[in-house]
Amino acid sequence: MALEHVNAVVIGSGAGGGIVAKELAAAGMKVALLERGRWISPYECAKDDLRNQRTSVLGASFGPDDEERNPRVKVEKDGSEQIVYPSRGAYNNNAMCVGGGTASYGAMAWRFMPQDFRLKTTYGAVEGSTLEDWPITYDDLEPFYEQAEYEIGVSGDVVPDPFKGPRRKPLPMPPLPPNREYAVLRPAALRLGLHPFDIPMLRNSVPYGGRQACMRCRWCVGFACEVNAKCGTQNTVIPAALASGNCELRTEAIVKEIVLDAGGKARGVKYIDEKERLREQTADVVIVSCGAIESARLLLNSKSRLFPNGIGNNHDWVGRNLQGHAYTGANGLMPFDCYDDVGPGAGVAICDYNHGNKGLVGGGMLCNEFIRLPYQFLGRMPPWIPAWGKEHKDFVRTWYRRAVNVQGPVQEMPVFHARVEADPKVKDYWGVPVARMSGNKHPHTLEIADFMSRRAEEWLKEAGATRTWRRVPGDDLSAGQHQAGTCRMGNDPKTSVVDKHCRVHDVDNLYVVDASVHVTNGGFNPVLTIMAIAYWASHHLLKARS
Amino acid sequence: MKISRNPDRRRFLRTAAGVAAIPAASCTRAGRRWRFLTDEQADTIGAICDQIIPPDQDPGAVSAGVVHFIDRQLKGHYAYLQDAYIKGVVEIEQAAQEKFGKRFSALASEQQLDLLREREKTAFFRMIADHAMQGFYGDPRHGGNRDFASWKMMGIPNPPVRGRQQHDLTKS
Incomplete structure (x- = not known):
């Protein structure tokens, strides 16, 4: 039986897809929201x-939970390759469930800084890097950052941060x-002349959005919130989309390819439903929001006469510039107990080292880490x-x-050879070529990481640490939960995949809306930027349609 | 079967289905201590793990149930590592016989440490050391960390106090 035509099919229900589905449904469009995973409850x-x-180590509880069905291939520096499964690090997993990463994240809610959108202009070109400015600015996104902060819900206090971009409204919830x-x-940060403040978090500090406040348990990042105080798309915009009556959410729906019509427009998608039947969903508009690795894989696996190397890939940019964050920092041993079992743990940040570091292109935010559960602690010895x-x-x-950990995400220098491809041999359970990941970090990323780790160490020492040690990243590919960059946003179709409104160049009814479009990934956790871009893209999609 | 503190329904169902599917196998296993390991293998693994996390004023690996953890995972998430365990145990037992003429578990502590230090960089040792840490420091529901041994040792409140706020701490 043929499926009823819809106005929009959204593939992936994470930070990007959840918001687009709600925005379009609220505007009266009929939306089919397809999600590979399940709906996981608090x-x-x-x-x-x-x-x-x-x-x-014993499984990724937010998916993919069936290891064998969802392999990927990881290529090492020496050219050797291995098949990897979701519960192992080299898989670079994010999540596969309703809400995507937002169902289990730590929920830091950063706006990128104005300079983060203009790194090349600010610092100049970097050899060996595809560093570029974004085609949009902080000011373009500001209203949409605000919309994300208020609709999804952010607590914190960024007023004392002098480095932030201009904003019209304070955060909706106190820290x-x-x-x-x-x-x-x-x-300690104040004594060093730094500017500490309360990390903005997508977490209820007071009742908000019909849900209660955080009860401060120790199982936060990596877990669903037991009292539903963490704000993700699964408990905000997706329920709103469904309540509009215009959105149908289909879980365990695995999209194989995007189908084009003879004229080169997207006709819809082919997917395998929860009963393992092949279905075709036609739509006026197709929105790809599967995360940087899977979005690239889907475009690459959607081949046609017009796009023999994958849709949107006639200039070989799909899957390129895969990046995440080089996490760096330091640990310190304090002469007194610092562990008070009050979650989420992370609370205080500085942005003093995001920009303006001598000889360095950018930098990153530093903050104290979430509570280290006992087995995690062993990774920081x-x-x-x-x-x-x-x-x-x-x-x-x-x-x-008595051990304290200060760390942060280094804004990475994008590299062309860090990439996702569709593997020529290995297929998943459904017969679709899997993601093949290869490449390494840019050497300058490691230089920034080294600098940042020393700043973290200074902060800990000032706080009274009697002994400290730094933790710097290796040069292997980073993607993981902060994966980004594989469908770059740009004005020139020859050096980017989507335009500034997230529309794929050459296919005017196909959009990519997730961190894939990030030109650079900020010195911050990227989720609020993904959300802001989702509101931005939805706004322009609706405007173009009317 | 130990009752888990916080059963995850899906995993429970999976386990239940697995039990239903292999009634014969469960019968033949009645009375056995281990799901996968032989008593000899468990003995060797226990001796290795007790060097990795030795007993002192707090329980060591074996008394905290680390061997149970490993045994259970070898029939679960780590089933793909069964061969690696069997080979690793055989290799270290051979070395114990050649060098000291005894089973590994019967060796003096220093002799055991000798053999383990020689193997510190091997894939087998790294694997078993990591699994011992998981069993000792991880959640008790997986068969290790018996009676919350490691969490007590580390001073982690258990059960956790919920809804706690630090209202007494104000911004400086």
């Missing part, structure tokens, strides 16, 4: 230290009260402690409650 929080989206790490780190045995155990016993 009751499935599980609080399982070994099986969640941050520590997935959570400080925990002990905050109380130690904030005065100092280099002078053996990896096992009596000393290792002694260290954990003595220092777990």
Whole structure:
């Protein structure tokens, strides 16, 4: 039975897709929202230290949960390749469920800074990097950042941050009260002449949007919020889209390809439904919001006479510039307990080192880390402690409650050879070529990371740390939960995939709306920017339609 | 079967379905201590893990159930590592016999450490060390961290206090 034609089919229900679906449905368009994963409820929080989206050694609880059906291929620097599965790091998993990454994220809600949209103009070209300005500015996105902050819900206090871009309204919710790490780190930052403030978070600090406030448990990043206080698309805009009566959400729907008509316009998508039937959904407009790895894979797997190398890929830019964040920072041992079991843990940040660092192109935000659950803590042991045995155990016993971690995401220099391809051999359970990831970080990214880790170390020392050690990233590909860049936004169709309104060049009813379009990924967690772009793209899509 | 503190419905159903599908196998297993390991393998693995996380004033790996954790995962998420475990155990037992003429678990602590230090960089040792840490420091629902041994050791409140706010701390 043929499926009824809709006005828009949205593929992926994460930060980008959830918002587009709601915006279009609210404007009266009939929307089919297709999601590969399931709808995970707050009751499935599980609080399982070994099986969640941050520590997935026993499985990625927010999907893909069927390991064998969803492989990827990872190519190493020496050319060797391996098949990787979702629960292992090299997979660069984000999530696969209603809400996407927003169902389990740590929920930092950063606006990028004005300079982040104009890195090339600010700093000049970087050799070996495809560094470029965005075709849009901070000012273009400002109203849409605000819309995201108010519709999804953000708490925090960014007033003391002198480096932020101009904003018309304050955040809708106050920050959570400080925990002990905050109380130690904030005065230390002030003594150093830095400008600490309360991290903006997509988390209810007070009742908001019909949901209650955070109860401050320790299982936050990587988990569903047990009391639904974390704000994602799954508990805000997606329910609103469904309530409009214009949006149908279909879970466990695996899109194989985007289908074009003879004239080169998108006709719709072919997908496999929850009963493993092949379906075709036709639509006036197709919106791809699968995350930087899967969106690129879907475009590359959608081949036709007009696009023999994948839709939108006639200039070989789809899948290029895959980036995430080079996380860097330092750990310190304090002479007193800093662990107070008050989640989410992260609370205080500085943006003093995002820009204006001598000899460096950009930088990144620094903040204290979310609560380190016991097994996670082992990944942050100092280099002078053996990896096992009596000393290792002694260290954990003595220092777990006294160790503080300051870290942050370095804005990466995009590189052309860091990329996603459709693998020529390996297919998933449904017979679709899987994502093949290759490439490395740019050397300058590592230089920035080194600089940032030293700043983190200074902050910890000022806070009273008696001993510190830095943690800097290696040069392997970064993507993971902050994956971005694979369908770059730009004005020139020869060096980008979508235009400034997220429309694929050459296919005027096909859009990519997720972090794939990011030209650069900011020195910040990217989700609020993905949300702002989703509102921006929806606004222009609706404007073009009317 | 230990009752998990916070059962995840889907995993419960999966386990239930698995049990239903292999009634014969479950019968033949009645009375056995391990799901996958033999007693000898479990003995070796326990001795290795007790060097990785030795008992002291707090429980070590074995008394915290780390071998149960590994055994359970070898029939679960780590089923793909069964061969690696069997081979690793065989190799270290051979070395124990050649060098000291005894089973690994019967060796003096220093002799065990000798053999493990020689193997510190091997894939097998790294794997078992990581799994021992998961079993010891991870959630008890997976068979390890018995009686919250590691969390007690680290001073982590258990059960957690919910809804706590730090109203006494104000911005400086």
